[in-house]
Amino acid sequence: MAAFTAKDVQALREKTGVGMMECKKALVDAEGDMDKAVEILKEKGLATQQKKSSRVAAEGVVVAYNDKENKIGVLVEVNCETDFVAKNPDFVALAKNIAKTVAETNPADVDDLLKKTLSGASCTVEEAVQELFLAIRENMKVRRFVRVDGIVETYIHAGGSVGVMVKFDTDDATAAKDEFVAMAKNVAMQVAAMSPEYLSESDITADELAKMKNITIESALNKPESLPKPILMQVFQKVLSEKLWSDEDIAAYNEQKNNKFLFNFLSKEAIAKLAEVAVSLKDLFVGNVIFQKATEGRVAKQIKEICLLNQAFVRTDLYEGNVGGYVASVAKSLGADIKVTGFERFQRGEGIEKKADNFAAEIASMVK
Numbered sequence: 001m002a003a004f005t006a007k008d009v010q011a012l013r014e015k016t017g018v019g020m021m022e023c024k025k026a027l028v029d030a031e032g033d034m035d036k037a038v039e040i041l042k043e044k045g046l047a048t049q050q051k052k053s054s055r056v057a058a059e060g061v062v063v064a065y066n067d068k069e070n071k072i073g074v075l076v077e078v079n080c081e082t083d084f085v086a087k088n089p090d091f092v093a094l095a096k097n098i099a100k101t102v103a104e105t106n107p108a109d110v111d112d113l114l115k116k117t118l119s120g121a122s123c124t125v126e127e128a129v130q131e132l133f134l135a136i137r138e139n140m141k142v143r144r145f146v147r148v149d150g151i152v153e154t155y156i157h158a159g160g161s162v163g164v165m166v167k168f169d170t171d172d173a174t175a176a177k178d179e180f181v182a183m184a185k186n187v188a189m190q191v192a193a194m195s196p197e198y199l200s201e202s203d204i205t206a207d208e209l210a211k212m213k214n215i216t217i218e219s220a221l222n223k224p225e226s227l228p229k230p231i232l233m234q235v236f237q238k239v240l241s242e243k244l245w246s247d248e249d250i251a252a253y254n255e256q257k258n259n260k261f262l263f264n265f266l267s268k269e270a271i272a273k274l275a276e277v278a279v280s281l282k283d284l285f286v287g288n289v290i291f292q293k294a295t296e297g298r299v300a301k302q303i304k305e306i307c308l309l310n311q312a313f314v315r316t317d318l319y320e321g322n323v324g325g326y327v328a329s330v331a332k333s334l335g336a337d338i339k340v341t342g343f344e345r346f347q348r349g350e351g352i353e354k355k356a357d358n359f360a361a362e363i364a365s366m367v368k
Helices: 006-016 020-029 034-052 089-105 110-115 125-136 178-194 206-221 229-241 247-256 268-280 289-306 323-334 359-367
Strands: 059-067 072-080 141-149 151-157 162-169 339-347
Touching: 006 020, 006 034, 020 034, 034 125, 059 089, 059 151, 059 162, 072 089, 072 151, 072 162, 072 339, 089 110, 089 125, 089 141, 110 125, 110 141, 141 162, 141 339, 151 178, 162 178, 178 323, 178 339, 206 268, 206 289, 229 247, 229 268, 229 289, 247 268, 323 339
Parallel strands: none
Antiparallel strands: 059 072, 072 141, 151 162, 162 339
């Protein structure tokens, strides 16, 4: 066996980021050959990574890359297991380099991205993730990315918990102005804060709008206290005429029917029965003009909440009105045409079901 020193072990540790004992074992197996020891650690790391790949990686970062010269914007989400690793400078740096790689190579999907050479390196993205795994020892995954050509503005919130990219249609001279950049950043921050689902009402399909209207109707009927008074009175009349309530609730109604807090005096069972009756009368109510207007008003309110350009602009210190009006006001002040044409919003870990740790069961299984 070739001899090696403590300095060799330390050098291998600094090169790979792996613990001292594992470095020593690798050098023993490699008979002192440093390069071979590195390969051994890589192979062991891959095996360990495969074992850990089933562990939930719902933490991590969303990073952005905005190449304004070439007009390319990128958002990337890279996940890990713990918030501690998500803040690791090497992990964050890798995520940023992966975003730059997306901009430079325009991969078709994540699998294609993993095969691309990492920006500024000689290894692939997949190999770079593996190298970092050797040091960090946590499951890491490049989860998703989006790449947009054109004039964009990006915003990263709270150290990578949310990432936003907004695309604009305007000329290059306008896009270079400080007023435009500030406006674009404010719109991106709006997307981060208010999480719109659509750009504008015109992006909602007829089927989606019909579904939204139906859900609104069902929701209103299942919450009778929110129904227009003439509609609610019809529900009360049916309940009372058919004696669908207990004597106590009927007495409470007769005593408090003119009280605006009437529902506070009714039992849960009585309110549930009101909802049941209201739903049974759905076909009657949907043709009622009063009910139709109430439904349309609620749908309109929802549209203002879920469509970016219709949302109330949160920076009321800058503009009072909706986001579309704010963009138009900046365009007017610059004497330019500016349109918001799309946006992307990544929230770290969204849609990933986190595993709930049961430490008591874990300890119990260990002592069996």
